[in-house]
Amino acid sequence: MYIEKIKPFIGKSLIKVLVGQRRVGKSFLLLQLIDIVKEANPEMQIIYINKELREYSFITNAQELFAYIDEKSNGKSKVSLFIDEIQDIDSFELVLRDLVARKNFDIYCTGSNANLLSGDLATYLSGRYIEIKVFGLSYAEYLQFNGYSDSDDIFLDYLVFGSLPYLIHLEKDVTIVYEYLHSIYNTILLKDVVARFNIRNVTFLENLVFFLADNTGSIVSAKKISDYLKSQKINISTQVVIDYLNYLQSSFMVFKVKRMGIEGKKIFEIGDKFYFEDIGIRNAVVGYKPGDIHKILENIVYLHLRMAGYSVTVGVEGNREIDFLAEKSGERMYVQVAYMLTDQSTIDREFGNLLKIQDNFPKYVVSMDKISEKASYMGIIRLHVKDFCLKLVTG
Numbered sequence: 001m002y003i004e005k006i007k008p009f010i011g012k013s014l015i016k017v018l019v020g021q022r023r024v025g026k027s028f029l030l031l032q033l034i035d036i037v038k039e040a041n042p043e044m045q046i047i048y049i050n051k052e053l054r055e056y057s058f059i060t061n062a063q064e065l066f067a068y069i070d071e072k073s074n075g076k077s078k079v080s081l082f083i084d085e086i087q088d089i090d091s092f093e094l095v096l097r098d099l100v101a102r103k104n105f106d107i108y109c110t111g112s113n114a115n116l117l118s119g120d121l122a123t124y125l126s127g128r129y130i131e132i133k134v135f136g137l138s139y140a141e142y143l144q145f146n147g148y149s150d151s152d153d154i155f156l157d158y159l160v161f162g163s164l165p166y167l168i169h170l171e172k173d174v175t176i177v178y179e180y181l182h183s184i185y186n187t188i189l190l191k192d193v194v195a196r197f198n199i200r201n202v203t204f205l206e207n208l209v210f211f212l213a214d215n216t217g218s219i220v221s222a223k224k225i226s227d228y229l230k231s232q233k234i235n236i237s238t239q240v241v242i243d244y245l246n247y248l249q250s251s252f253m254v255f256k257v258k259r260m261g262i263e264g265k266k267i268f269e270i271g272d273k274f275y276f277e278d279i280g281i282r283n284a285v286v287g288y289k290p291g292d293i294h295k296i297l298e299n300i301v302y303l304h305l306r307m308a309g310y311s312v313t314v315g316v317e318g319n320r321e322i323d324f325l326a327e328k329s330g331e332r333m334y335v336q337v338a339y340m341l342t343d344q345s346t347i348d349r350e351f352g353n354l355l356k357i358q359d360n361f362p363k364y365v366v367s368m369d370k371i372s373e374k375a376s377y378m379g380i381i382r383l384h385v386k387d388f389c390l391k392l393v394t395g
Helices: 004-011 024-038 061-073 093-100 119-124 138-148 152-161 165-168 174-198 201-216 222-229 237-252 279-286 288-309 343-357 386-395
Strands: 015-019 045-050 079-084 107-112 129-133 254-261 265-276 311-317 320-328 331-337 363-367 380-384
Touching: 004 015, 004 129, 004 288, 004 386, 015 024, 024 045, 024 079, 045 061, 061 093, 093 107, 107 152, 119 363, 129 237, 138 152, 138 279, 138 386, 152 279, 152 288, 152 386, 165 380, 174 201, 174 237, 201 222, 201 237, 201 265, 201 279, 222 237, 237 254, 254 288, 265 279, 265 288, 265 311, 279 288, 288 311, 288 320, 288 331, 288 363, 288 386, 320 343, 331 343, 343 363, 363 386
Parallel strands: 015 107, 015 129, 045 079, 079 107, 254 311, 331 363, 363 380
Antiparallel strands: 254 265, 311 320, 320 331
16 A cells, blocks of 8 residues: 555655654555556666664764765766655755756655654755655454454454554463553653653653553543642642653654534634544553453544544534544545443443534444344444454555
């Protein structure tokens, strides 16, 4: 999917930027792109820099990057440049700006920072770069990647362990997998948050991640978090909470989802929901508990909507809430997520809120219930969560 998005721009004087959380597979995609470029043009000069490898540790700033590229390009008329984790090079944007101006560089890079191309650089390079968000494996990709057939047990593994590709090498044991996921969590926290933003209160940062993991899919605000901490005799200002939440979003560890009016499209400034980039890391932080299944299912559905290219908000109208209002190319869908529709009050709540929406866009209630094909209720489509996730990929 990602390669097909990039292919039309191969060989063009555009910076191709793959962004996403660490370990979702950006580096491997970069290596695949090198193979594609070589196959199309065996004579192409390739320069590859991977900032996670020791042999490239000497490249720490723009001047050193310039020197290395000039030495390796050796006056070639056309060069393909690949830089992995480019945000680890200080002032890298100066190099990109210069190379784009030269017109003979075909540039690809990856980064684990949501603000990689922002501010002045984005303004200067307007129309000269494309940014592609890379996620972990969708459920369909998880099945294909591991050679699995779809089943309830395999889907449960996906909910428990998450979607990072390297898990294919590990035994499906909670202790083993969560130890690996904890190491990634620590790397993201230390490299992409603490070091990048000069965080001093690391303990609070860890507590904040735990709070978000424990309250996945709940409406939270910086003030609510600050007030909770004060009740625990921890005095952290609302502004510091806002800053730390922004840092976590920048690292792609969590996504903030805003609430929006269903009809008037009013954006609610207070109270957002947070979901994790990888549900396995969320579970490794707070522990996997069957009682959290609804939170986990919401997180998975949110991720699959994003993977399918939708912008996603929480729908609000009066005292009614729709879990997800998803929009793409002028189309819209509404999605309610439930664990099991076991009683009438749950059915009335999940379907009732959707029935009050007066438009003809598709409406879904997804749950873990056993559902026959093409099940519906008053025009609202019912699907098993895993079938909904597969539907988003296959169309």
